[in-house]
Amino acid sequence: MNNLEYKIVVSNVSKSYKMYNNPIDKMKEGLSLTGKNLHTNFWALKNVDFQVERGEILGIMGRNGAGKSTLLKIITGVLRPTYGEVLVEGRISSLLELGAGFNMEYSGIENIYFYGMLMKLTREQIDDRLQEIIDFAEIGDYVNQPVKTYSSGMFARLAFSCAINVEPDILIVDEILSVGDMRFQSKCFNKFKEFKKKGVTILYVGHDVGLMKTFCDSTIWMNNGEIEMTGDPAYVVSKYTEFMYLDDISEFTTYKMFQKDEKKTGVNNRELMNSGDETTNKKFNLKNESVEKIEEKIGNNSITHWGTHVGMVKCVMLADGNDIEKTYFSPEDIIKIKVVFDSTAIENLKKFSVAFSIKNKEGTDLIVKSTYDEEIYFNSPKKKQFVTFSLVTHLAVGEYYLVIALEDRKNPAIMYYEYIEGAKYFKIYSDKKIFGIVDMKTDIKIESME
Incomplete structure (x- = not known):
């Protein structure tokens, strides 16, 4: 050898x-x-x-x-x-x-x-x-x-x-x-x-x-x-997680997976991160868009895409504080994550949740938020409605991707109507040298003991 x-x-x-x-x-x-x-x-x-x-x-x-x-x-x-x-x-x-x-x-x-x-x-x-x-x-x-x-x-x-x-x-x-x-x-x-x-x-x-x-x-x-x-x-962990979820629910519900051509082997990080949409610099008003136009914005670049009701998510958008679609942000930028979905198939809206996660290239959850955990509930089912999450990430320079999930929170073990890992990809840039994962605002004082 x-x-x-x-x-x-x-x-x-x-x-x-x-x-x-x-x-x-x-x-x-x-x-x-x-x-x-x-x-x-x-x-x-x-x-x-x-x-x-x-x-x-x-x-x-x-x-x-x-x-x-x-x-x-x-x-x-x-x-x-x-x-x-x-x-x-x-x-x-x-x-x-x-x-x-x-x-x-x-x-x-x-x-x-x-x-x-x-x-x-x-x-x-x-x-x-x-x-x-x-x-x-x-x-x-x-x-x-x-x-x-x-x-x-x-x-x-x-x-x-x-x-x-x-x-x-x-x-x-x-x-x-x-x-x-x-x-x-x-x-x-x-x-x-x-x-x-x-x-x-x-x-x-x-x-x-x-x-x-x-x-x-x-x-x-x-x-x-x-x-x-x-x-x-x-990539492999994401597919394994998908498989284990399927294995748990296959006897109780109709499971669907987003259909697209997939290779047996995973993809490397560089290919993964370069597959996202380019910055459009176009202002996008969700309320004024037609359903057909919105649905065009769900691409085939996801790592995994599965759930019991695949197709509920109609659009995922990343934008800055001015609603300009972008894939490049600074640590101090306001990032808006907009999710358009159809909730007409949901029977219990009080246990329905829209969630997002920002992950690094290794697949580690860095920021996770959901409407359910923030005690924000939906009143009535709608064919076309959207949720907007606005935040300042303070993330260090690097490449990241977005997970979008529509959740059923009836039980402690979360079930998923739809789960899209790699819904969007983006980068954080900064001239400042940032050590660690996040660049949190810190109050620093210099004082003398004399």
């Missing part, structure tokens, strides 16, 4: 398990002289194929039973594939099962050495890392006590510290970033960032879609043992 290209190559990997109705059938099949088959084959993985570059953080997501853990066990060598092959270059440190290999009778110190030897480190190498592992775990003098006396949190922190301080070439993380308090989690993420700078390849598996979008360079969505989609995290 070329060290400069890929650290992990998974080639057409499939994994089958024999499933028996009861344990005795397995014995009967083994002892059968006629070769009678008493099992069925369950394919946990089917023709999985992908590569991971050196220094890449790859996220793998999917609902329970999608085949994620089976795939990781094959990559780490715990399981062998039924078909296909996996090529891995370098030392793997896995956080699949924290504390695997620990002896409960040994002290924390003894288990650090034991784990290090399992990872093929010399005693001298472990000596060099010992204090760093102890300091990172933050369990104090308990490190000299048998681990059987540890709380579950202390045990996990020590195991986590051991796993990430052995200088791996590849780190595999499986939904364990909830270890410890907020301070400890921050330390873990800083360590991961340090790994990335050093060129360590990281595989992260989890259900935290926010983390998937902000932490990973690329994402794989797995479903029923197969790769459903791969590509840009923001």
Whole structure:
């Protein structure tokens, strides 16, 4: 394998398990002289194929039973594939099962050495890392006590510290970033960032879609043992969220998805952000426009577009304080978000809500508002009505996109009449150097103690 290209190559990997109705059938099949088959084959993985570059953080997501853990066990060598092959270059440190290999009778110190030897480190190498592992775990003098006396949190922190301080070439993380308090989690993420700078390849598996979008360079969505989609995290996560919503409501309602040509793979951020409308510098009066003219303003540039009543939204417009349509704003500009919709299909308008979200390129919600949460309600259904949100974003320089949602708020779990992710795209520009996500107005005073 070329060290400069890929650290992990998974080639057409499939994994089958024999499933028996009861344990005795397995014995009967083994002892059968006629070769009678008493099992069925369950394919946990089917023709999985992908590569991971050196220094890449790859996220793998999917609902329970999608085949994620089976795939990781094959990559780490715990399981062998039924078909296909996996090529891995370098030392793997896995956080699949924290504390695997620990002896409960040994002290924390003894288990650090034991784990290090399992990872093929010399005693001298472990000596060099010992204090760093102890300091990172933050369990104090308990490190000299048998681990059987540890709380579950202390045990996990020590195991986590051991796993990430052995200088791996590849780190595999499986939904364990909830270890410890907020301070400890921050330390873990800083360590991961340090790994990335050093060129360590990281595989992260989890259900935290926010983390998937902000932490990973690329994402794989797995479903029923197969790769459903791969590509840009923001795009793949959006499609996965859409799928999970469909899966939850498909038995109870008619689900529709906005029909357009879509690729199996995601799009990169540059293509995504350049797909929005150009600045028109045209004043647009919603009340004077015909329905046909308004509907022309819903384009095909959305990332995802779905819901139970697709087509309710007739127009989404971004404008400045003078109602001039634009896609470029300064942090101090008034931005108006205007949504035209048809509410005649809504039975309970008191539980109906219009919402928007402004997201960055990674798909992180930065600003979210809804009529329902602001206690603004609709009186009567109308064929053509609109809501205007006016705000000053104070956002830092960058590229952003808009999500528009028509919500049913009857239950704590929000249902969506229509959900458009990527309804509009825009940029924030400024000559001022802005650090952080937003540029909030701050009162600064200089005073003397004399």
